[in-house]
Amino acid sequence: MSVKINENYLLLENSYLFIEIARRVEEFQEKNPNSDIIRMGIGDVTKPLTSTVIKAFKNAVDEMGDEKTFMGYGPEQGYSFLAEAIIKNDFEPLGIDLSVDEVFISDGSKCDTGNIQEIFGLDNKVAVTDPVYPVYVDTNVMAGRTGNINDKGMYEGLIYLPCTKENDFVPELPKENVDIIYLCFPNNPTGTTLTKDQLAKFIDYAKENNALILFDAAYERFITENNVPHSIYEIEGAKEVAIEFRSFSKTAGFTGARCAYTIVPKELKAFDSENNPQSVNKLWNRRQTTKFNGVSYPVQRAAEATYSKDGKRELEENIDYYMKNAKIIRESLSKIGLDVYGGINSPYIWVKTPKNMDSWEFFDFLLNETNVVGTPGAGFGPSGEGYLRLTAFNTLENTKKAMKRISDLSF
Numbered sequence: 001m002s003v004k005i006n007e008n009y010l011l012l013e014n015s016y017l018f019i020e021i022a023r024r025v026e027e028f029q030e031k032n033p034n035s036d037i038i039r040m041g042i043g044d045v046t047k048p049l050t051s052t053v054i055k056a057f058k059n060a061v062d063e064m065g066d067e068k069t070f071m072g073y074g075p076e077q078g079y080s081f082l083a084e085a086i087i088k089n090d091f092e093p094l095g096i097d098l099s100v101d102e103v104f105i106s107d108g109s110k111c112d113t114g115n116i117q118e119i120f121g122l123d124n125k126v127a128v129t130d131p132v133y134p135v136y137v138d139t140n141v142m143a144g145r146t147g148n149i150n151d152k153g154m155y156e157g158l159i160y161l162p163c164t165k166e167n168d169f170v171p172e173l174p175k176e177n178v179d180i181i182y183l184c185f186p187n188n189p190t191g192t193t194l195t196k197d198q199l200a201k202f203i204d205y206a207k208e209n210n211a212l213i214l215f216d217a218a219y220e221r222f223i224t225e226n227n228v229p230h231s232i233y234e235i236e237g238a239k240e241v242a243i244e245f246r247s248f249s250k251t252a253g254f255t256g257a258r259c260a261y262t263i264v265p266k267e268l269k270a271f272d273s274e275n276n277p278q279s280v281n282k283l284w285n286r287r288q289t290t291k292f293n294g295v296s297y298p299v300q301r302a303a304e305a306t307y308s309k310d311g312k313r314e315l316e317e318n319i320d321y322y323m324k325n326a327k328i329i330r331e332s333l334s335k336i337g338l339d340v341y342g343g344i345n346s347p348y349i350w351v352k353t354p355k356n357m358d359s360w361e362f363f364d365f366l367l368n369e370t371n372v373v374g375t376p377g378a379g380f381g382p383s384g385e386g387y388l389r390l391t392a393f394n395t396l397e398n399t400k401k402a403m404k405r406i407s408d409l410s411f
């Protein structure tokens, strides 16, 4: 006898995207030591935590050092002070009623979107949009819901819903019966959104097919247009068929501090093998209380501070700063005749490669000619081929400098 591995892990593709980008940039830098490289490929914020958040964070750390105010283990689901602030600020203004025990605070949406699948059976059919945030795919591969990856970069057994300029980045409803659908809007990597009506079609599909929608709203705070839903629960009946993931990472600069939350409505049911409805909220609660011990108290106090009057204003200023960059990117690239998508309700700009270059050719071209680093769209799935992602997470100066360099090119 010998210890056996979970062989599903052998099905995973090496996540070579960011490693390959780093390798090419390093090689370029060695050959061109004086080049001024501008990185516009990173999906991480660049602005620090705001002063109001830091003040709350520090106060809570001081409480931890005092016998009278020290906090040990907290509730696995998070403190009610934060859950209440979330409901009051993120949902009540949208006309959405939630109770505290439908809010599960965690240390990240990556973990939550990755972990959620384990409370559902292995024989569920799963659909993802393509291009896609790789976490949704890889965690289902690890669990054993797929077969091998084919030469197009698609896993057998997964349903891919293409989002390309041909369909205005609006995925079609699955043609076959699927049980679980991952949606991320505003989308990473394309930066595009769905209107309420477009999202409502997925709710209808889920209701008709007893399916579940896993809705990742990590970028909702970047929405500027009116008809774009901030929460899936703005759509009638969504509570019966959808889980929503939100994160303080991109909206409040918590990528290093770590705080997120997941909404699992009590109305939401999934079915056992005898077709009896079971509460998904109960299952997720059981999973979290068994495998997770909560987010640290100071981090939850820091997250709470994002909802204070000053905290909100500071956050808005940061988002406005990023969105100003996004506008500069969009307008500069459009002006020189490139097709650009996203960047209106999202910090991501999805650029169609010119002259039929593939994603990596365009990446190399920009690196060599302008020293600007993007992310090749092909790294996010087969339908990402022929696109490149740029991000607004940068300084205004660098954004302007990069766009000036690209504008001086001729295609």
Ligand SMILES: *Cc1c(COP(=O)(O)O)cnc(C)c1O
Residues within 6 Å of the ligand: 043, 107, 108, 109, 110, 111, 133, 184, 188, 216, 218, 246, 247, 248, 249, 250, 255, 259, 260
């Ligand atoms: C950044 C991001 C998240 C947030 O992940 P955290 O673990 O909360 O930092 C979630 N979903 C998508 C699509 C993202 O790009």
